[in-house]
Amino acid sequence: MKFLKRALFIIFINLILIASVSADNLNHPIEFSIDLKNKKLIAIKELINQGKTKEALQQLYKVIDEVENQKDTVAIINSHRMLADILRDNGDFKKSNLNYSKIIPLIKSDYETLQYIYFKKGGNFQLDGIVDSALVNYIKAIEIGKKIKNKEDLKAKIHANLSGVYYLKANYNKAIEHSKIAANYQKILGNLDIEAGIINNLGGIYYMQGKYKESLKMFQKALSIVGNGKNELDKKTRRSAYINMAYAYSALDDYKKAYEYQDKYSVIDDSLKQELKYKEIAEIESKYKVAKKEKEAQIEKNKRLKAEYWTFGLSIASVILLLVIYIIFKLYRLSKKNYKLQIAQEQLIYNSAIEKVKSDAQSKILVATLDGRIEERRQIASVLHDNVSALLSAASLHLYASKKQLKDSTPIEIDKSQAIISDAADQIRDLSHKLISSVLLKFGLTVAVQDLCEKASNSTLKISVNSKNITRFNQNFEIKLFNIINEIVNNMLKHSKAQNGVIKLEQLNGNLQVVIFDDGKGFDVDKVRNKKGIGLSQIEARIHVLGGLINIVSSNSGTRIFISVPIVY
Known part of the structure; x- marks a missing residue:
C-alpha cells in the first residue's frame, strides 16, 4: 500500500514539473524600424494576430528573400525571428531553431535579444524531447544574463525551465538549486502566486530524494504564500500542496496528518467542482x-x-x-x-x-500498480544485464587466464567451471530479455512487435505485422503499448484457436492506431469483462489512463480489436 501511494505521488509530481516547463512561452515583441520592408513585417504580424497564418507565411517568405538580397541586417533579424516564432507555435521546433540560429551571428552584442533567442532555442529542444541540447542553450542564456541588469522575469523562467531539465536528468541537487533561484526572482518581481508554485515543485524534488521533512517545509511555505488567495493559480497551488503533504506525511508513517491533508485536498477539489x-x-x-x-x-x-x-x-x-x-x-x-x-x-x-x-480512481490505481511492476522489472533487468553479467564475464576471463598459465596441466574443474559460468550468463541474459524486451529498447515498437509475432507464430497459428508511418516514441509510451499488444497476443494464443492473426500499426493525426484481428472462435466480451476478464480490465484501464479508446468486436468467425491512443514523443 505504501509503495502504491509513493508511485501515485511520483506521477503527480511529474505532472507539476511538466507544467512548469511549459512556462517558456514568453511574449517578446519584435522591434521594427521605420522603412517599407519593416512596415510589411508589421502588416504580417497583424495577419498572425487575426489567425491568418498561411497568408502571413506566404508574405513573410517573400520579405525574407527581399531583405537578404538587400543585406538589411535589422530586417533579416526581425523577419527570421518572426518566422521562428510562427514555426514554434505550430510545433515545428527543428525549423524554428534553424531560424533562431541564423540570426545569432547578426545580433552580436545585443545581450537582451541573445538571451531571449537562447531561451527560445532551449524551449524548442525541451518540447522536442532533446533534453541535453535544451540544457546547453539554457546555460548559455544564463551566462549572457549576467551581462544584463534587471529582466528578472525572463531570468526566472530560464531557471525554472533549467530546473525541469535537471529533474528529467535525475540531477535533483541542480534542480533544487535552479528552482530556488527562480523562486527568488519571482519574489523580487512580486509574483507571489508563481513563487508559491515553484516552491511547491521544489518540495516535490525533495520528496524524490527521500527528504520528506524538507519537502513538507516547502509545501507549508507554498501554502503560507498563497494563503486564502482566490485566483485560479492560488487555488491549484493550495490544492496540489495539500495532496503532496498527505503523501509526504504518509511516507513518514504519520497517517493521521496524511488523512488530515487528504481531507483538505478533497474539500478544495469538491469546491472547485461545485463552482460550476x-x-x-x-x-x-x-x-x-x-x-x-x-x-x-x-x-x-x-x-x-x-x-x-x-x-x-x-x-x-x-x-x-x-x-x-x-x-x-x-x-x-x-x-x-x-x-x-x-x-x-x-x-x-x-x-x-x-x-x-x-x-x-480504480483505473488509476490499477495502472499505477502495473507501471510500478514495469519499473521494478526494468531495474532488475538492468542489474542482471549491467552488473551480474559483467561479473560472470570477469570470472570467465580469470579462468581462461588461469588455463593459459597452467597450459597442458589444466584441471577438469576449471573447464567445468567455465561451462557453468557460460550457462549462467546465457540464463541471466534470457531472463533480462524476458523482464524487458531488449529489442523494444534498442529498435522501437515496430521491430519489437515483429519479433513478438515471429516468436508467437507456430505450426497452427501464423501472426503477421503491417506498420505504416511508425517512428520512435517516448520509451515509457512504447513499453506500455508493447505490453498491451503482448497481452492480446497471449490471449490469442491461449483461447482463440485461430489459424491466422494480423497486427496493424499506424501513426495518424497524432494518434497511434493498433488493429488486431484473428479468424478464431471469438468470445463473449461482456461475459469475459464481468466474470474473469482481469487481463481485459488491465488493457482497458491502461488505455483509459493514456487518454485513448478501445473497441472490441467478436463473433464465432473471429475477433477484431481497435485501439487508438494519443502519441507521447
Whole structure:
C-alpha cells in the first residue's frame, strides 16, 4: 500500500514539473524600424494576430528573400525571428531553431535579444524531447544574463525551465538549486502566486530524494504564500500542496496528518467542482424569478378582467374565481411534482458523478500498480544485464587466464567451471530479455512487435505485422503499448484457436492506431469483462489512463480489436 501511494505521488509530481516547463512561452515583441520592408513585417504580424497564418507565411517568405538580397541586417533579424516564432507555435521546433540560429551571428552584442533567442532555442529542444541540447542553450542564456541588469522575469523562467531539465536528468541537487533561484526572482518581481508554485515543485524534488521533512517545509511555505488567495493559480497551488503533504506525511508513517491533508485536498477539489454547479443554480434561480414575475403579471391581468366583467353578474364572477383557484391549485401541484423530479434528477447526477470518480480512481490505481511492476522489472533487468553479467564475464576471463598459465596441466574443474559460468550468463541474459524486451529498447515498437509475432507464430497459428508511418516514441509510451499488444497476443494464443492473426500499426493525426484481428472462435466480451476478464480490465484501464479508446468486436468467425491512443514523443 505504501509503495502504491509513493508511485501515485511520483506521477503527480511529474505532472507539476511538466507544467512548469511549459512556462517558456514568453511574449517578446519584435522591434521594427521605420522603412517599407519593416512596415510589411508589421502588416504580417497583424495577419498572425487575426489567425491568418498561411497568408502571413506566404508574405513573410517573400520579405525574407527581399531583405537578404538587400543585406538589411535589422530586417533579416526581425523577419527570421518572426518566422521562428510562427514555426514554434505550430510545433515545428527543428525549423524554428534553424531560424533562431541564423540570426545569432547578426545580433552580436545585443545581450537582451541573445538571451531571449537562447531561451527560445532551449524551449524548442525541451518540447522536442532533446533534453541535453535544451540544457546547453539554457546555460548559455544564463551566462549572457549576467551581462544584463534587471529582466528578472525572463531570468526566472530560464531557471525554472533549467530546473525541469535537471529533474528529467535525475540531477535533483541542480534542480533544487535552479528552482530556488527562480523562486527568488519571482519574489523580487512580486509574483507571489508563481513563487508559491515553484516552491511547491521544489518540495516535490525533495520528496524524490527521500527528504520528506524538507519537502513538507516547502509545501507549508507554498501554502503560507498563497494563503486564502482566490485566483485560479492560488487555488491549484493550495490544492496540489495539500495532496503532496498527505503523501509526504504518509511516507513518514504519520497517517493521521496524511488523512488530515487528504481531507483538505478533497474539500478544495469538491469546491472547485461545485463552482460550476453554483453557476447553474444561479441561472435556474434567475429563470424562476422571471417565471414568477410573469405568473404574477398574469394574476393581475385576471384580476382586472374580473373587475371589468363584474357588471355582467355575480354568477360569472364566481365562475371566474373558481376557475382561477383551480388553476392555482393545479399549478401548485405541478410545481411540487416538478420539484420532486428535479431533486431526483440531481441525486442521479450526484450518484453518477460518484461512480465515475470511483471508476477513474480504480483505473488509476490499477495502472499505477502495473507501471510500478514495469519499473521494478526494468531495474532488475538492468542489474542482471549491467552488473551480474559483467561479473560472470570477469570470472570467465580469470579462468581462461588461469588455463593459459597452467597450459597442458589444466584441471577438469576449471573447464567445468567455465561451462557453468557460460550457462549462467546465457540464463541471466534470457531472463533480462524476458523482464524487458531488449529489442523494444534498442529498435522501437515496430521491430519489437515483429519479433513478438515471429516468436508467437507456430505450426497452427501464423501472426503477421503491417506498420505504416511508425517512428520512435517516448520509451515509457512504447513499453506500455508493447505490453498491451503482448497481452492480446497471449490471449490469442491461449483461447482463440485461430489459424491466422494480423497486427496493424499506424501513426495518424497524432494518434497511434493498433488493429488486431484473428479468424478464431471469438468470445463473449461482456461475459469475459464481468466474470474473469482481469487481463481485459488491465488493457482497458491502461488505455483509459493514456487518454485513448478501445473497441472490441467478436463473433464465432473471429475477433477484431481497435485501439487508438494519443502519441507521447
